[in-house]
Amino acid sequence: MASITYKGHEFEVDEDGFLLRFDDWNPDWMEYVKDSEGITDITPDHQKILDFLQDYYRKNGIAPMVRILSKNTGFKLKEVYELFPSGPGKGACKMSGLPKPTGCV
Amino acid sequence: MAKHATPKLDQLESGPWPSFVSDIKQEAESRTKNPKGLDYQIPVDCPSDLLGVLELSYTDGETHWKHGGIVGVFGYGGGVIGRYCDQPEMFPGVAHFHTVRINQPAAKYYSTDFLRQICDMWDLRGSGLTNMHGSTGDIVLLGTQTAQLEEIFHEITHKMNTDLGGSGSNLRTPESCLGSSRCEYACYDAQDLCYNLTMEFQDELHRPAFPYKFKFKFDACPNGCVAAIARSDFAVIGTWKDDIRIDQAAVKAYVGGEFKPNAGAHAGRDWGKFDIVEEVVKRCPTKCMTWTGSELRINNKECTRCMHCINTMPRACRIGNERGASILLGAKAPVLDGAQMGSLLVPFIEVSEPYDEIKDLIGKIWDWWMEEGKNRERIGETMKRLSFQKLLEVTGIEAMPQHVCEPRHNPYMFFKEEEVPGGWNRDIAAYRKRHLR
Numbered sequence: 153m154a155s156i157t158y159k160g161h162e163f164e165v166d167e168d169g170f171l172l173r174f175d176d177w178n179p180d181w182m183e184y185v186k187d188s189e190g191i192t193d194i195t196p197d198h199q200k201i202l203d204f205l206q207d208y209y210r211k212n213g214i215a216p217m218v219r220i221l222s223k224n225t226g227f228k229l230k231e232v233y234e235l236f237p238s239g240p241g242k243g244a245c246k247m248s249g250l251p252k253p254t255g256c257v
Numbered sequence: 258m259a260k261h262a263t264p265k266l267d268q269l270e271s272g273p274w275p276s277f278v279s280d281i282k283q284e285a286e287s288r289t290k291n292p293k294g295l296d297y298q299i300p301v302d303c304p305s306d307l308l309g310v311l312e313l314s315y316t317d318g319e320t321h322w323k324h325g326g327i328v329g330v331f332g333y334g335g336g337v338i339g340r341y342c343d344q345p346e347m348f349p350g351v352a353h354f355h356t357v358r359i360n361q362p363a364a365k366y367y368s369t370d371f372l373r374q375i376c377d378m379w380d381l382r383g384s385g386l387t388n389m390h391g392s393t394g395d396i397v398l399l400g401t402q403t404a405q406l407e408e409i410f411h412e413i414t415h416k417m418n419t420d421l422g423g424s425g426s427n428l429r430t431p432e433s434c435l436g437s438s439r440c441e442y443a444c445y446d447a448q449d450l451c452y453n454l455t456m457e458f459q460d461e462l463h464r465p466a467f468p469y470k471f472k473f474k475f476d477a478c479p480n481g482c483v484a485a486i487a488r489s490d491f492a493v494i495g496t497w498k499d500d501i502r503i504d505q506a507a508v509k510a511y512v513g514g515e516f517k518p519n520a521g522a523h524a525g526r527d528w529g530k531f532d533i534v535e536e537v538v539k540r541c542p543t544k545c546m547t548w549t550g551s552e553l554r555i556n557n558k559e560c561t562r563c564m565h566c567i568n569t570m571p572r573a574c575r576i577g578n579e580r581g582a583s584i585l586l587g588a589k590a591p592v593l594d595g596a597q598m599g600s601l602l603v604p605f606i607e608v609s610e611p612y613d614e615i616k617d618l619i620g621k622i623w624d625w626w627m628e629e630g631k632n633r634e635r636i637g638e639t640m641k642r643l644s645f646q647k648l649l650e651v652t653g654i655e656a657m658p659q660h661v662c663e664p665r666h667n668p669y670m671f672f673k674e675e676e677v678p679g680g681w682n683r684d685i686a687a688y689r690k691r692h693l694r
Contacts, residue, residue, distance in 0.1 A: 167341050167353075168327045190331050217632050218426070218466050229466045239334035239464060241425075242327050254325050 158184040168242075170252040174209065177249030185247045190237040198235050198247075201225050205248040215241075215250050259285070260302050261309035265316065281308055284385045295381050299353075299402045303384040306350030307400065310342055321348075328355055328403050330410040333463040336421030337406055353402040354384070357409055358395040358422035360455065363448035364435040365390065371417070378412050392488070393472065394432030395422035420459075426633075427465040431455050433475035434482035442567065443477035444495030444580040445608035451475045453612055454619075467623075468630030468639075478576065479564050485585075485599070490636045491619065492585040492599040495608070497577035500557040501566070507573035508533070508553045518569050537566050582608045584618065586648070587637030597637040600645065602652065604659045618652060625651040 153172060156163045159180045164172040169188060171177060182194055182202065191198065204225050208216045221240055222229060229240075236243030241253040259282070269278045285304040288297065300306070310321050326339025338356040345352035359375070375396065379385060384400030391397045401409065413419045422430035431454055434440070436447030454473055455462070461471075474485035477495040485492035510516045511531055517524065518531045533553070538546045545559035546566065553573070555566070567574045584606055585599025606614055622636065625648070630639045640648050649656055674680050 167323075168339060170327070214632075217468060219468075219627060229464055230460075233332060233334075233464060237331035238329055241334060241465070242329055246327075252325060252327050 156184065166252065168246075168252060170246050171249045174249050174251065177206075181249060182247050189243045189247065191235075191243075191247075195235075197227070197231075201227065201232065201235065201240075201244050202248040205244055205250055209248075209250050215245055215253065259308070260305035261312060263308050263312040266308060266312050278308070281386065288385060293380075297380075298382045298405055298408070299384065299400075300350040303350040303354075303400055304386055306342075306348040307354070307384065307386070310344065310348045310351055313344070313347075322354070326355070328406060330406055330421070333421060334465045335423055335425035335427055335463065338424060339403075351400065354400040355403065355406065357383070357398040357401065357406070358391065358424055358430065359398060359413060360420050360422045360430050361390055361394050361396050361432070363431075363433050363451040363455075364438060365394075366435075366438070374417050375413075375419075378409065378417075382409050382412070391422075393422070393429050395430045421463070423462045425465040426467045426469050427463070427471070428458050428461040428467070429470055429472045430462070431473035431475070432483055434477050436475070436477040440477065441571065442480065442564070442576055444497055444576055445477055445582055447475040447477040447483075447493075447495065449610070450493065450608060450612060450615070453610070454616070457616060458619075461623075467627060469633045469635050471623075471626075471636065479562060480568070485588075487588050487598050489588055489599070490586065491622070492588060493582045493608070493615070494585065495580065495582045496562050496605065498579040498581065498605060499577035501555050501560065501577060502575040503553055503555065504573050504575075505552055508570065509551075511570050511573055516570070516572050520571055537569050540565055540569075580608070581605050584615070586622070587635070587640050589635040589637040593633075594638055594641065597641075600640070601659060602648065602654065604657070621652045622648075 154165055154167075156165055161178060161180050163176055163181060163184070166172060169185065171181065186192075186194060194202075201221070204221065205215065208220070208224075216224070218229060218232075218240055221227075221232070221244075227235070232240050232244070236247075238246075245251075245253060263278075266278045270276045270282075281304050285302070285308070288301050288304065291297070291301070314321055321343050323341045323343045326341055328339035329335065329337045336358055338358070340354045340356065342348050342351045342354060375398075379387065379398050382401060382405045383398050386399040388397035388399055398409070410421065413421075431451050433447035433451035434443075436445070436449075437443040438448060451473070461467070471491070472489040473491050473493070474483050474489035475493045476483050476485040479494055479496065481487075481494065485494055507516065511518060512533050514531060518536060533548050537553075538548050542563055542565070543559045543561055545556040547554045567576065582605070583601060584603040586602045587597050588599040589597050603618065606618075608615070626636050626639055629643060630636070631642075634642070645660065646656070649660070
């Protein structure tokens with residue numbers, strides 16, 4: 153596994169660039185990831201989605217279903233992709249420090 | 258000289274069946290020689306290292322791919338299956354070995370020109386290995402590195418006018434049998450419906466929005482050449498409403514031996530002279546046929562359109578002229594709660610462009626399942642959990658005997674409150690006036 157140093161923080165990541173430990177997350181992680189996810193600036197809209205993902209994960213121990221993300225943030229799936237070009241899984245979950253989505257992908 | 262010794266795999270080069278080992282070795286050799294002088298974008302020895310890692314798995318009986326992998330292209334949430342080797346030092350050529358799913362043309366007709374373009378692109382940017390095709394239907398490009406994904410996507414979309422297939426919790430790549438392109442049993446244009454719905458639902462295919470995966474398959478008759486009833490959540494299976502068309506002269510030709518039964522499918526063995534009574538009339542599941550000695554008669558009211566007589570005497574019996582399809586819902590593999598095949602939802606539906614009726618039905622089913630389906634619950638499981646009755650309600654379909662193979666044998670029946678005089682609100686005191694404790 154690789155480890156990344158950015159602005160003095162050390163992040164351990166897997167091949168896909170997901171954080172190995174949710175607890176390692178801090179705001180600089182988002183700054184570091186955004187370029188590889190096709191995002192120029194983190195807007196309040198981005199932040200709303202990222203915050204929701206983190207809250208949901210802390211409460212439930214899993215990432216929310218897409219439908220729940222849309223319902224709670226008010227962003228349609230299309231808008232989520234406009235904000236995060238690789239989508240809610242690869243884009244938003246990665247930036248918010250959640251574990252890598254698994255299953256039949 | 259091969260990069261790795263592969264004594265076990267080498268044994269799979271003998272025998273008559275086309276050997277995947279010989280083929281991979283051939284590709285490995287071709288990449289080493291590089292006759293076209295290509296600037297290979299991923300390691301030249303990718304196929305050699307694949308054989309190496311496979312030999313290792315043969316030796317220790319365990320897979321050597323790491324768990325999962327999330328890679329893709331911008332704008333899509335699926336289409337690429339990420340994969341990493343768990344021995345990257347030993348086999349650097351397959352350290353990354355991602356699979357790219359490409360949406361195939363319905364029923365898989367190709368021109369060599371198109372396939373050549375795919376191969377040229379894949380030689381340069383991938384391993385040179387493929388699956389033709391994945392079980393769902395996609396062209397499968399087997400093995401490339403993350404940096405190549407956007408390059409591949411750009412090339413197939415810009416130069417080949419071709420898109421990725423589906424993966425993840427979304428609509429997967431639809432597929433059909435070859436339908437009316439070269440089959441006289443086709444009750445509707447399966448390829449056209451497949452293509453039309455694929456285009457209609459591009460968003461659902463590329464951006465996972467469902468509780469779980471969802472598959473369409475289109476069989477143009479009950480023979481099920483694309484196995485829609487077993488391998489798709491939403492199966493469209495062609496059928497007809499009127500009478501089987503019988504050409505009595507052709508029937509006589511079968512009886513007389515001029516025409517071979519089943520178009521000669523059993524020619525490899527002597528089954529004796531064709532016996533229309535034994536092989537057709539008595540085999541009919543509803544026993545709705547009679548052979549008078551000079552004429553074949555079918556009581557079409559009792560025919561379940563199983564295809565047997567048509568399959569046996571294709572030159573004498575033909576599908577009817579009032580054609581459409583049945584729709585069956587909910588097929589899935591065993592995980593989690595057991596395998597299911599499609600259950601009949603719509604016995605007969607018109608199938609003609611622009612297919613609005615079918616699209617409306619799909620919309621109703623998705624609206625319900627996207628709202629009610631649990632995380633990773635196939636529609637077949639949602640039907641089990643919330644009942645077939647609920648499915649009928651949300652699709653606005655009237656219950657009919659054709660919906661069941663047999664009625665329930667348990668008496669645990671739910672009634673709606675409005676169906677019951679007096680409703681559910683009862684006063685125990687009123688009851689006690691008639692029945693003392």
